[in-house]
Amino acid sequence: SAVISQKPSRDICQRGTSLTIQCQVDSQVTMMFWYRQQPGQSLTLIATANQGSEATYESGFVIDKFPISRPNLTFSTLTVSNMSPEDSSIYLCSVVLVKGAGGYTFGSGTRLTVV
Amino acid sequence: DAKTTQPPSMDCAEGRAANLPCNHSTISGNEYVYWYRQIHSQGPQYIIHGLKNNETNEMASLIITEDRKSSTLILPHATLRDTAVYYCIVRVAGTSGSRLTFGEGTQLTVNP
Secondary structure, three states: OOOOOEEOOOEOOOOOOOEEEEEEEOOOOOOOEEEOOOOOEEEEEEEEEOOOOOOOOOOOOOOOOOOOEEEEEOOEEEOOOOHHHHOOOOEEEEOOOOOOOOOEEEEEOOEEEEE | OOOOOOOOEEEEEEOOOOOEEEEEOOOOOOOOOEEEEEOOOOOEEEEEEEEOOOOOOOOEEEEEEOOEEEEEEOOOOOOHHHHEEEEEEEEEOOOOOOEEOOOOEEEEEEEE
C-alpha cells in the first residue's frame, strides 16, 4: 500500500487568510482525492485531483475557494482560501494505487482551526 | 449512487465477534462493497472489499448476501483497539473516476 505524507498535520489560521495543504505519496498513483471532515461528521469529497489538468469538483465546492494542483503522479496540494470559522475541519488526501482494484489509502489529515 | 444504511452505533464485548450490518439495496451489478474504519483523529483505514463472494483477510470477514442487497462485516475477536467508526461504502463510478462516498457509519464500541 502507499504511504502518504500530509502537511501540515494541524494549523490555526486567522480568518481571511489562506492555507495550502500538501499531499506527497511514496509511489505513483492513478487517482488522488481531497476530502473534508467537519467536526462530528462523516467525510465529504471535495474534488478529484487530476494530473496535468483542472480538478473535478463535487457539488457545493468551487475552484476559487479550494484550488487544487497536481503537477505529477505523486504530489498534490489543496488550498483553503479566504478562510472563515466554518472552514474549520479535518482535510484528508486519499489515493488509489491501481485503478479499478484494491483499497483507497488515506493520509492522516490536516486539522484546521480558523479563528 | 447506491446508498448504504448502517446502524448509528453498536457495542461489543472484548474477545467476542463484532458483526456490523449494512444495507445497500440499490447496488448495481458492477459496484463493489468496501469497508473502512476511522479511529478517532486518524484517517480512514481500509479493511476489506468484495463484489459478490464472501471475502476474508487478516483483519475481518465480509459476508455479502446472494442478492447483494446487504452485507455484514465480521471482526472475529474484537479488541479495545477496534473501537472506531466503521463505514460501509459502495463504490461509485463517475466521470472523474471511481470515488468513495461516505455515509454516517457505525460507531463500534468494544467494552472490556
